Structure formats: C-alpha cells, structure tokens
Amino acid sequence: MIQAKKQKRSTSSMIEKFVPYLLLFVAVVSVLTTLGIVLTLVFETFTFFGRVSIVEFLTSQKWYPFSEAQGSYGILPLVSGTLKVTLIAAIVAVPIGLASAIFLSEYASDKTRRFIKPILEVLAGIPTIVYGFFALTFVTPMLREIIPSLEIFNALSPGIVIGIMIIPMIASLSEDALVSVPNSMREGALALGSTKLEVSLKVVLPAAISGIMASIVLAVSRAIGETMIVAVAGGSTPNLNWDVTSSIQTMTAYIVQISQGDAGYQTTIYYSIYAVGFTLFLFTLVMNLFAQYISRRFREEY
Amino acid sequence: MVQGKNSQNETVNKNIVYKTDQLNLWYGENHALKNINLDIYENEVTAIIGPSGCGKSTYIKTLNRMIELVPIVRTSGEISYRGRNIFDKSYGVEELRTKVGMVFQKPNPFPKSIYENVAYGPKIHGIRDKKILDQIVEESLKGAAIWDEVKDRLHQNAYGLSGGQQQRLCIARCLAIEPDVILMDEPTSALDPISTLKVEELVQELKKEFSIIIVTHNMQQAARISDKTAFFLNGEVIEYADTDKIFSMPSDKRTEDYITGRFG
Amino acid sequence: MVQGKNSQNETVNKNIVYKTDQLNLWYGENHALKNINLDIYENEVTAIIGPSGCGKSTYIKTLNRMIELVPIVRTSGEISYRGRNIFDKSYGVEELRTKVGMVFQKPNPFPKSIYENVAYGPKIHGIRDKKILDQIVEESLKGAAIWDEVKDRLHQNAYGLSGGQQQRLCIARCLAIEPDVILMDEPTSALDPISTLKVEELVQELKKEFSIIIVTHNMQQAARISDKTAFFLNGEVIEYADTDKIFSMPSDKRTEDYITGRFG
Amino acid sequence: MKMINHTTVIKRMKPRLIINTFFKALFLMATMFGLLVLGILLYRIFTQGIGHLNLQFLQNLPSRKAELAGIKPALIGTIWLMGVVTPITLLLGVGTAIYLEEYAKKNRFTSFIQINISNLAGVPSIVFGLLGLTVFVRALALGTSVLAAGLTMSLLVLPVIIVASQEAIKSVPKQLREASYGMGATKWQTIVRVVLPAAIPGILTGGILALSRAIGETAPLVVLGLPLFLAFLPKSVFDMFTVLPMQIYNWTGRPQAAFQELAAAGIIVLLLMLIIMNSIAVLIRNKFHKRY
Amino acid sequence: ACGASGNGTSNGSQTDENKTEQAGEENKQLQGEINIDGSTTVYPIMEAVVEEFGMAQPGVKVAVGTSGTGGGFKAFIGGSTDFANASRPVKDEEKAQLEEKGIKFTEFKLASDGLSVVVNKDNDWVDYLTVDELQKMWLEDGTVKKWSDIRPGWPDEEIKFYSPSTDNGTFDYFDEVILEKQPLVEKATLSAAPNVLVQGISGDKNAIGYFGFAYYAENKDKLKVVPIDNGNGPVEPTHESIESGDYSPLSRPLFTYVKDESVKKEEVYEFLKYTLENAAELSESVGYVKLSDEDYKKDLETLQGLK
Numbered sequence A: 001m002i003q004a005k006k007q008k009r010s011t012s013s014m015i016e017k018f019v020p021y022l023l024l025f026v027a028v029v030s031v032l033t034t035l036g037i038v039l040t041l042v043f044e045t046f047t048f049f050g051r052v053s054i055v056e057f058l059t060s061q062k063w064y065p066f067s068e069a070q071g072s073y074g075i076l077p078l079v080s081g082t083l084k085v086t087l088i089a090a091i092v093a094v095p096i097g098l099a100s101a102i103f104l105s106e107y108a109s110d111k112t113r114r115f116i117k118p119i120l121e122v123l124a125g126i127p128t129i130v131y132g133f134f135a136l137t138f139v140t141p142m143l144r145e146i147i148p149s150l151e152i153f154n155a156l157s158p159g160i161v162i163g164i165m166i167i168p169m170i171a172s173l174s175e176d177a178l179v180s181v182p183n184s185m186r187e188g189a190l191a192l193g194s195t196k197l198e199v200s201l202k203v204v205l206p207a208a209i210s211g212i213m214a215s216i217v218l219a220v221s222r223a224i225g226e227t228m229i230v231a232v233a234g235g236s237t238p239n240l241n242w243d244v245t246s247s248i249q250t251m252t253a254y255i256v257q258i259s260q261g262d263a264g265y266q267t268t269i270y271y272s273i274y275a276v277g278f279t280l281f282l283f284t285l286v287m288n289l290f291a292q293y294i295s296r297r298f299r300e301e302y
Numbered sequence B, C: 001m002v003q004g005k006n007s008q009n010e011t012v013n014k015n016i017v018y019k020t021d022q023l024n025l026w027y028g029e030n031h032a033l034k035n036i037n038l039d040i041y042e043n044e045v046t047a048i049i050g051p052s053g054c055g056k057s058t059y060i061k062t063l064n065r066m067i068e069l070v071p072i073v074r075t076s077g078e079i080s081y082r083g084r085n086i087f088d089k090s091y092g093v094e095e096l097r098t099k100v101g102m103v104f105q106k107p108n109p110f111p112k113s114i115y116e117n118v119a120y121g122p123k124i125h126g127i128r129d130k131k132i133l134d135q136i137v138e139e140s141l142k143g144a145a146i147w148d149e150v151k152d153r154l155h156q157n158a159y160g161l162s163g164g165q166q167q168r169l170c171i172a173r174c175l176a177i178e179p180d181v182i183l184m185d186e187p188t189s190a191l192d193p194i195s196t197l198k199v200e201e202l203v204q205e206l207k208k209e210f211s212i213i214i215v216t217h218n219m220q221q222a223a224r225i226s227d228k229t230a231f232f233l234n235g236e237v238i239e240y241a242d243t244d245k246i247f248s249m250p251s252d253k254r255t256e257d258y259i260t261g262r263f264g
Numbered sequence D: 001m002k003m004i005n006h007t008t009v010i011k012r013m014k015p016r017l018i019i020n021t022f023f024k025a026l027f028l029m030a031t032m033f034g035l036l037v038l039g040i041l042l043y044r045i046f047t048q049g050i051g052h053l054n055l056q057f058l059q060n061l062p063s064r065k066a067e068l069a070g071i072k073p074a075l076i077g078t079i080w081l082m083g084v085v086t087p088i089t090l091l092l093g094v095g096t097a098i099y100l101e102e103y104a105k106k107n108r109f110t111s112f113i114q115i116n117i118s119n120l121a122g123v124p125s126i127v128f129g130l131l132g133l134t135v136f137v138r139a140l141a142l143g144t145s146v147l148a149a150g151l152t153m154s155l156l157v158l159p160v161i162i163v164a165s166q167e168a169i170k171s172v173p174k175q176l177r178e179a180s181y182g183m184g185a186t187k188w189q190t191i192v193r194v195v196l197p198a199a200i201p202g203i204l205t206g207g208i209l210a211l212s213r214a215i216g217e218t219a220p221l222v223v224l225g226l227p228l229f230l231a232f233l234p235k236s237v238f239d240m241f242t243v244l245p246m247q248i249y250n251w252t253g254r255p256q257a258a259f260q261e262l263a264a265a266g267i268i269v270l271l272l273m274l275i276i277m278n279s280i281a282v283l284i285r286n287k288f289h290k291r292y
Numbered sequence E: 001a002c003g004a005s006g007n008g009t010s011n012g013s014q015t016d017e018n019k020t021e022q023a024g025e026e027n028k029q030l031q032g033e034i035n036i037d038g039s040t041t042v043y044p045i046m047e048a049v050v051e052e053f054g055m056a057q058p059g060v061k062v063a064v065g066t067s068g069t070g071g072g073f074k075a076f077i078g079g080s081t082d083f084a085n086a087s088r089p090v091k092d093e094e095k096a097q098l099e100e101k102g103i104k105f106t107e108f109k110l111a112s113d114g115l116s117v118v119v120n121k122d123n124d125w126v127d128y129l130t131v132d133e134l135q136k137m138w139l140e141d142g143t144v145k146k147w148s149d150i151r152p153g154w155p156d157e158e159i160k161f162y163s164p165s166t167d168n169g170t171f172d173y174f175d176e177v178i179l180e181k182q183p184l185v186e187k188a189t190l191s192a193a194p195n196v197l198v199q200g201i202s203g204d205k206n207a208i209g210y211f212g213f214a215y216y217a218e219n220k221d222k223l224k225v226v227p228i229d230n231g232n233g234p235v236e237p238t239h240e241s242i243e244s245g246d247y248s249p250l251s252r253p254l255f256t257y258v259k260d261e262s263v264k265k266e267e268v269y270e271f272l273k274y275t276l277e278n279a280a281e282l283s284e285s286v287g288y289v290k291l292s293d294e295d296y297k298k299d300l301e302t303l304q305g306l307k
C-alpha cells in the first residue's frame, strides 16, 4: 500500500527546501529587533546632538531640559539618580540573595529547597507597577517613621524595593551555580574537619564565583533598567549628589515623565529621551556583555 | 590490645584504632551493611575488597561519619575510635574528621592554588602564622612525595596538575591536618599505572606514621600493600585476616572465588 | 548474484541486497571503518559482532545513511542497495529509509498512542484513509507478535508498555512502512531474557519476508538466529562467513579469541 | 612534624561550631526575608483592595467617582493585548528556536544570533517602548493601538520564549528523531510530528511565562503613550485601548485614599490573572511530565 | 433650533428640552472615535463629560490624554486630536503653526479656575502670601531659598518647590502673571501630573506648589491653600472669590479648542453640544466656577454655526 505512495513527494520536498529559509527569516527578527533598537536610538540621539553638544551632555552637571531657550542637558544628574537607586538595590539584594542561595544550596533539605525556591521566584514575577505602589504606600511611610527627614519621593525607598525585586534573581542563579559545584569538593573539605559554613564560604563559594558574579551583574543590570518603581516612588528632580533621602530622577523615570506629556514631537526635549534611552541602553548592554564574559571566561575548571 | 573477633591474625600487641561492633546501616529500606564487626590496628594498612555495591565505600565513609551527608541513612551498632563511640551525641563530627583524614576515589582538589589546597586544613583549624603554614605545606607535600614536582608552582591552580599529581596533592592536603588515621576509597582507580605505583609506594611510607584503611577493586594492589584484608560481600564481612593468609589460603569459598576472579 | 569477496559461504543462488565496496568512514580524524567489503543476501539474517567501539553501529547506520546525522562524518567507497549506489546525489535518503527500516538498541517509541506509533510511518508517506491505516496497524502489530497484547489498548500511550513490548512495538512501527531490509542495532540489549527470546523468535519469523541485519554483543544470540556472521574489529571486517562456520571453525585467530571470550 | 596541636584544635572547635550555627540562622533569616516581604506585600494589597473587589468592579468603566469605577476596559484591553502577543511570540519564538536547534550550523552567525538573544533579554523594557514609539506608533502610523502595543510587547518577551523553546527542543531525546528519520521521514516531518509534540510542554510553559511578563509590563506602554482616560472597549486591533497595569498606574497616581484602594483592587485582579496563568503552566508541566 | 435650549438655568430643564428635541436622535446610537488631549486643569471637567456622555452614547469612543496645554496643542497641530483642552489661550506661534497646517479651529470657554497655591497641611506659619512674596520665592536667582528669607520669623528651612511642567498651561500662566516671564526656580520638582504634585506637597512639610483649583478641592484634607494678597488683603480661592473676580491675579478661564473639520462628524458635534450643555453643572461639581448662562448660550450658537 505504501510503495505506491512513496513516489509523490514533490510538494514535501518543496517544503523541505523552503522551510529553512522561512525559519532563518524568523530567527533574524531578533537580530532586526536589536538593529531596530540601535538604529532608532542612534538616529534620534544624533538629531539630539545636532542641537545639544555632546560635551555638554557628558559633562554638564545640570539637567534642566524644560526651557527650550536655555535648557541644560547634562546627563550626570540622571546617571547619579540611577546609580544611587542601583547601589541601594545591590546593597539590599546581594547579601540577602547570596545568603538565600547559600542557605538553599548548602543547608536546606531537598524538600525545603523545592518548596522555598519557587515561592522566592514569585517575587521576580510580580509586575513592577505593584512594587511601585508598594514602595510609595508602604515602604516610604515606614521609612519616614525611622528617618523623619526623608522626603516623600526619594532614592532610598525605590532602591530598597528594587533590591527586593532582584533578590530572587541573585538567589536563584547563584544557587544554580553553587549546586553545580561537585559534591566531591564539599566532601573533601568536610573530611578535613571543616564546618558547613567553612565549606560554603571557603570552598563552594569561591568555586562558584563566576556564576555568582554573573548573577549579580545581571541583577544589577536589571536594577539599572527598572522603571515603574522609580517613576512612582523616586520623584522627578535630577540631582547630582549622594543624598538618598531627597527626590531624585533616574534615566528611566525621566523617559516616563517626558513620555507622559512633556514631549512635544520634534522638540529638543523629545529627542532628549532618545539620548537618555541610548545612554541607558549602553549601560545595560555593557553589563550584559560583562556578565556573559565572566560566566564564559571564568568558567570553573573542575 | 584486644583480639578482634573476626581477625584471625597473630599480632596481638598492636593497638586497636577502630573497633566496629555490630554495625548495621540502611539507605532507606536498603540494608547496605549487615552486622559488621571489625577491628582496625594502628600503623597498619587495612585493605577492604569486594565486588561493586558490596558496601565498601559505605563502610569507610561511616568511619568518619561522612555517610551522614546522605540524609536517608540510618545506623545501629557501634564504632569506637580510640575507645570512644563515634556515634556519641557529644562527639563532634568535625573533631572526628580532623583526626581521621580521607582520600577519595576521584582526586578532588579545591579550585585554588596548590599552596592554598594544602594550607586549607591548617587554616580552618586556626593556624594563621605564615611561617608555620609554609612549613606545614612543605612537609605535607614532601610527605605525599610530590614536593619536588610542584615546589616551583605552589601558587598555580591545582587543576593544572595531572590526575596522579592531584591525587597526591589530596593526600598532602590530608596530611596537613596531621591525622591519626587515613581513609582511602579506591585512591588509584582513576589513575594511570605509573601514578598508581607512586601512590602505592607512598602508602607504604605513610603507614609508619599513620593507620591506613584503603578500599580497592584491585586484588593485586591489596596483596601488594596491605597488612590485613577484609572481604565484603553484599554488605557483610565474609572474611577478615592477614593479607598473606587471605590471598594464599582463604577460609571461605566465596573469598576464594572472588580472589581468583570467578565473579565480581 | 555475485559471490561476496569476503564471504566464504556456498549460497550462491541468493540475491544480494546490499553490496559494500571499499567503504571507509571517518569521524573527523577518527578512521572508524576501514575498507569494508561485505555482501548482504536477501531473506537472511546477517549478524554483526565485535567488541565495543569496533564500528558495528557505525556500519549499520551507514546502510540507511543515518550516519549523516553526525555532521563530522566523511565516507569513501560505495554501498549499493539493490544495485544502486546509496551515496548517489540523486538517491533521496527518505526514499532509501522507507525501504530500509531500522530498530534501535533502546526501544524508542514516540510519546504517542500505540496506534499513532505504528501509523506514523504510513501517515508521513501520505496514507490518510482511516480504514487502510487501521489495517496496516493491525497487520504490523500482528507481524511483530504483539497484537494480542495491545489490541485492547491501541489508544493508550506507548510508554505504558514494558521494555520488551516497546521494542516489539518499534519493530511493528518499522514493519508498517513495509520495508525490504530491517536493520537492528542490538535490539535486545536493553531487554530481559524473556523479552529477548520473544524478539529472537520474531526475527526468525521476519526473515521469511525481509532481509535482516542485526548487530549484537551476544555471541549466543548471533549463533542462535543468524545465517551469516561478520566479525568486526577496530573498524575492519576480520571474518565474514556462514554463522555455523564462524562459530565452529573460525579461520582467524582473533575471531576465535573473541568468540571464546578471551577479549571484548 | 607536630605543628598542629590537636588539643587546641579541639578547643577551637566550639566557637567554630557556634559561628556555623549563627550563620545558618542568619542565612535562614535572609531567605525568610524575601518570603516575609512577599507576605506583607500580598497582605497589604489584599486588605486594601478586597473591599472594592466585586462583580461591579469588573464590569464598570473607569469613573471619576471612586465608588463607581471599574476596570472593564483595562481587563478587556489586557485580553486583547494577549490576543496579539500570543500568536506573534509563539510563531517568532518557536520558529527561531527550531531554526537555531534544528537547522542552524554551528558557525559564527549562529552564535551571533544566540548572543544577540541573550543581550536582547537584558535590554530594559522602556527601551523597547522607545522602539515601539518610533517604529510602530510613529513610522508605521499605528498610533497607540492594540496592534502597536502588541508588537512592542511581542518583541520584548521574544527572548523569553525563544530560550524556553530552545531548552524544550534540546531536551527531546535524539532517539526519537532517529526513529522518525529511520522510517524515511523528512526533517520537517520529524520536527512537526515528533520534536514539537514532545517539546510542547516546555514551549507552552515558556509561552505562559512570556505572556505573564507581557501583561505585567507598564513602562513600554507609558512610552508608547497609551491614553490616561479611556472608557470604551477596543473593537479591533487598530483601536486605542488600555491595560490593567496602566489603569493601576493611573489610580496609583491619584492621592485620594479611595483611588489607592482601587489600585490595590486592580492589582489583585492582575495578580490573580498571573497566578492562574502560572498555575496553568505548572499543570501543563505536571501533565506532560517527561515520559521518555 | 438649539438656541432655545439655552434658556433654562437649571440643568433639569435643559435635559428636559433636550429630550424632546432629540427624541429622534436619542435613539440613534452614534459610532466613532473622538481624540482629546491637553490641559490637566481641564481634565477633571472633560473626564466628567466623557463619563456622562459615555452612558448616553456608548458607541462613541472618547480617549482623553493629559499632556498639558502645550502638549495638547502640539498633538492638535500634529492633527491627531479633535480637541485641545487648554488652561490658557492659544499662543500666537501655535496659531501660526495651525494655520500653516491648514487646521481651522474654534475656541470654547468652559469654566473659570482659581489657580491655587498650596502648602503642606502641617505648615502652620504661612497665613497668606503677597504677589511679591510669591515672585521672590519662585524666581530663579541662584540662591537656596529658605522660608525665613521670605518673611522673618518663618522657619530657617529650605523651601521645596513643586510646579507643573513647562508644557502645562498652568505653568505658563503662573510664569506670566507672577514671574513676569522670568525663569522659575530650577530646583523645583516639575511634573505634568498634578496628582504627583499633590502627593509631593502633602508628603513634605516645607513644600509649596500650585495647580488648578479642582485638584485642591479634591484633596482638601491633605493640603492647605494659601490666600493671596494682591494689594487688597489676602483672598482665599473659593467659589465666590473666583466668580466675583476678587481672587486675582490667579483667576483664569478654561478652554477647549475644537478642530472645525471634526465638528462635521456627527459624534463630535453631539459630544461638544453635550459638553457645552453640561459644562456648567459638571465644572461646578469638580470644583470650578461655571460661566454665565449667556456665555454657554453664545457658545452653543457658535457650535451651531460650525455644523
């Protein structure tokens, strides 16, 4: 019965030839997306630098784009806002994330780990607007009980909340790195009379360091790009200083502010969001490449 | 100074290091060690042989309580080390393990420098003095017969060493905490013949100072280097005696079958 | 109708199905098959034996060009199937493979129902008619001696079957495309003795209709079921002859050594 | 050589063990911190929002009067968005994964695509908003329509589904492919009939994760310029619309307590949607749990 | 025909007449889209209108943006919207651009607003501010401003400024009337969203800010409004003081601008008609002050002319 049918395959061989090209085309969409992002940003940023000098952009210490006539476009205050928030987030997330990772991989039983890890990961899946709301309506008022001078919009509260949001990234990825350290390493150390803590900190952690570093860099990159939390709870005052109690503006929050109203099409302000977006893109790109580099370059040798 | 029950040898004057008494061990439902009685003597090499899965590794890991890393393990019976029951609540595993070193089947150096590998033990035990550490590292590496090969690259990563060198490094790491007993679980099975020979020589050397218990698959090796041999089968000790006796006139048919390669 | 060069048998009247001529195969730099010459006859069971890594699987996979799934493979020489060189550009692999079925070492049913497993081949070859499909499925399952065991659960998942049943299902799946030759790569090595027996019986049955080439580690099996046996060693065919002859009076010392279990 | 004094070693044992216990407690507390915050967050939102959560809230249009306000357009808008994002991401994501796993040769171009995908995964969502604004809203003149937002979101979550699908395809055993080829199936037949069905659970799980991300994102939509007040339902993909996170953001911005509670109620609805979707993912994973 | 409807003063009579008049049309459900953008100050009125109109005409999709007056005009010039709400009259350059694009438009007044200066609830020192003090406070002069700089006896603490953004008509109005077009303090937190300003001021003891009266009215429990002294003693913005014009110079009219072409569409026409008919009531309900009936009547006549 089959032999008869075996002959007719011209359409199917057409498909065979055609499909790889179609799929290649589909696969290229992701490249086109990157290209689209880069071109969009570069193009409009270019227009922006036609109106504002790049030197001013990089060196001026004031960001005041609202006056078309005598605006001031120094990215540093926005960068400082972003860095403040990111730093606070890292200070919260790195120790807690690492401690959670160590607990889960070295101390917790299998059952505990299987129970806790997914719950922890829920934290990473909560929409950021929810965190923004939480920062503004819960964390800020709570912090103001402790620090009365804290302004309603500040760097501290969104920083802490972003930190909480990226805890599971660090915990989960670092835990993967720790778990992949072979047990023989732990046994070797335990057999020398080490306590569990010594095994974890002196043997396992150093052995997994590249995976851990990569997870931290990725999490920090995520913090840099975080938008809604800072837009809701961070304020809109670009400042070049290290004060975390006063209102700030991050690069992302600036883009949101302008997108919400102030962007008259083709004004300098309009183009400025692309210049800021481009700066942001570069920051995160460098971080991502760095994370890939360390996880590849310093891959553990065991 | 007590005559071991299973031991049919004549050396009555030696000190007993480990005394195993009615030891049973289960992995969950799996009864892996059954009624083990075994006395291990000081400054001897005791070999443990037997087919795969007979419980050799399980037994040797019980001696320094590494077996407790497997959560489903239960034991009954007693093992006393130097007269003290190691299962005693008051006996800290860390304390036991500083006296009982262990070398594993696959070399498992830490991903650190050679120096740091050896200095790891002394450091965690509180030795900070750089000079003393240097000295310990040197002595230990010499003790493990690897000093000459690595003395010029102490601060390079241990993973640059060959498998045989790594295994001797692990022995050096073990010597650095100045243990009393050294447990070795098939320490040469991952090594080439020449490295194996070196490790075997080393074991002969070490027994002057330490008591050594070695698990091996290799009958010839057991015959070559051990003073006593215990033959395990299905979680039981079938025969335990002087190595010469075991290999020349085993008293149990199964021992003989195993030694002559009829199974295993 | 040509007498195979290596074959020292007397059956000259049988048709040659596969003629392998000066076949060489490399995995990158690894020369895995060296100068293979081998003629396979119609309606016979040809067994391929040899120690691990000698190239048995490589050879059998070359016969239906499955070997091309490994990207680094290069070949030279010629294999003709029914007189046509299978390496010919114009020869579609799909066409070849519908004529040459294959059964693998580990049973590998699709994660679909029993019915769908068997109907898979006919369907991809364009048969849509439900009645015809039903018929093919039944015939094939009967042909693979598994119909009675599964006829009441045709639409249950194939992974509910035992290993032996799964393997026979895979054979049925292979029968469903009505092949001319069936290649089997250690089809029983993952099975228990009883299932093995069933598959062996089946092979005896199948050779009435198909030509079968079977790789096996099990000498007894080769002796039991095959008409001809080829002994591979290090990528070469050392000896190829009637099975009776190979097992009673091998002409090569190495064949004898292997058959008597002196190595491998 | 006797450089290690075993009695001091044993004396030092105790503090070391205490430190060990102390740190264990510390690590446990750190782990619990995350869970605690999650608990507080959910508790706060539920107690704040539960009062507004009723059928009327789901059926009403947004209103300037808090007691009348509802989330219908946002809810429907979110479903519309999912309707656009799902087919696009599945098609692009699975297609890319098949290409990379089954067809692509291991060469520089392939690894370039791969690196590109992991970088794309790290691009902040707001930058995707800028892309969408420039390309879809302005250049293609789609305005702030469902389609423009859906395309933007699709690109945003594309890396998630590509990577998940790749993993799923990779985990289909080689033997299944061999069996299919062995019967004379072509590559495409093998992919469609054997590989994809076996990879479906992983792909669907990835798809749901991607979709969860898409319906929770706010920033790119703000950049696209979705309108603040919208009291109608979209009828086609070219209509303007709003989504749950935007509506929540809108209410969060209002100082009055009643709107804060509305925001909390909206968040509950959003979280419920996410929980349902993730439960489906878990169900799929369990149902299809690898049989081979 | 529409002119007749303007006679009723009460809203009730208006709708009554509408009913009879539109008996035919009422049943006819309109379809279509209306795009509105612009002033945040006008937004509360528009929001109310859209909501009410939506109940009568659910088939008409009205989207309201709040880009601020400037932003609204930019969108209007861009051609993407039918209405531009404004809290100041259209500027000459905007007019020019509209002309250039060939966009004809008509201005409609909706209500009067009293631009309100507000401080934190806990601010117990500010009793009123003179226009001069306001100017001194809000003018950029390179110094850090403290409350004690404004009036002796006030706390020696830095003032925190919250202002609408430069795209807001409110900013323009304030800038023009109080600062006489000089730059505003750069340290100010600028936001196009008045609600953000409300949140900021209500959370900051040393804050001061300003925006449309509706936003104060909505948040009376969180904010304290500052009476303004323009030489005739401090006047607090209230319904009466705005209506009477006593609250000066910060009283101002609110507008919406419609694209003439759009009015040709029935749904836009009906929407605008509905807006004008109900502006009085709805603007009062959100806190603004309605215009005289004459004004609305005139507006409706103008609308009639555009049809």
Ligand SMILES: Nc1ncnc2c1ncn2[C@@H]1O[C@H](COP(=O)(O)OP(=O)(O)OP(=O)(O)O)[C@@H](O)[C@H]1O
Pocket (backbone or CB within 6 Å): B027, B030, B032, B050, B051, B052, B053, B054, B055, B056, B057, B058, B059, B070, B217
């Ligand atoms: N972690 C474990 N969990 C459960 N069972 C185990 C575990 N480790 C070993 N076993 C079981 O205990 C028995 C003894 O195992 P053990 O590893 O001690 O054998 P062995 O003599 O060392 O074998 P080999 O020579 O292969 O190393 C075996 O049946 C094994 O399956």
Ligand SMILES: Nc1ncnc2c1ncn2[C@@H]1O[C@H](COP(=O)(O)OP(=O)(O)OP(=O)(O)O)[C@@H](O)[C@H]1O
Pocket (backbone or CB within 6 Å): C027, C030, C032, C050, C051, C052, C053, C054, C055, C056, C057, C058, C059, C070, C217
């Ligand atoms: N995919 C591959 N890539 C590279 N080398 C391979 C590959 N498959 C097999 N080889 C090499 O080719 C040689 C022959 O392998 P093959 O699998 O044919 O042996 P075999 O006789 O089937 O052995 P076994 O009895 O273990 O199945 C071996 O040296 C093997 O290492």
Ligand SMILES: [Mg+2]
Pocket (backbone or CB within 6 Å): B056, B057, B058
């Ligand atoms: Mg073992």
Ligand SMILES: [Mg+2]
Pocket (backbone or CB within 6 Å): C056, C057, C058
């Ligand atoms: Mg093989």
Ligand SMILES: O=P([O-])([O-])[O-]
Pocket (backbone or CB within 6 Å): E038, E039, E040, E041, E042, E067, E068, E069, E070, E086, E087, E164, E167, E168, E169, E170, E171
């Ligand atoms: O939003 P405005 O009313 O200030 O333009």
